[in-house]
Amino acid sequence: MIKDPIVEEVRKYRDEHVAAYGHDIKRIAASLREREAKSQRLLLNPGPKYLLRKTGS
Template identity: 60%
Template sequence: MIKDPIVEEIRKYRAEHAARYDNDLKRICEALRKQEKRSQKEFVHFGPKPMQSKQAVHTHEKDV
């Protein structure tokens, strides 16, 4: 696999950023939310997608 310097730089930054929050996803998300509020920019947040119900398929075999 060829190493891409841009990808390597992004991975390094991501690891350093996660380490600042002890690799705790909740802390990382909380910090990002605080940063969004401080920026006073408008952010779009999409809610969870509604689950689509799946109907079971029933097959009935008739006695021959």
């Protein structure tokens, strides 16, 4: 398998991030929600997408 340096870097930062929260998904999610709440960026929630029924024959 070919080693991609970008993928390796992303994995390294991901491993550091999860280790900072003790690999606890609830703590990770809580920190991301907190970061999102503090953000000054416009957050979009497009909601679910519904399929339209075909009409006609």
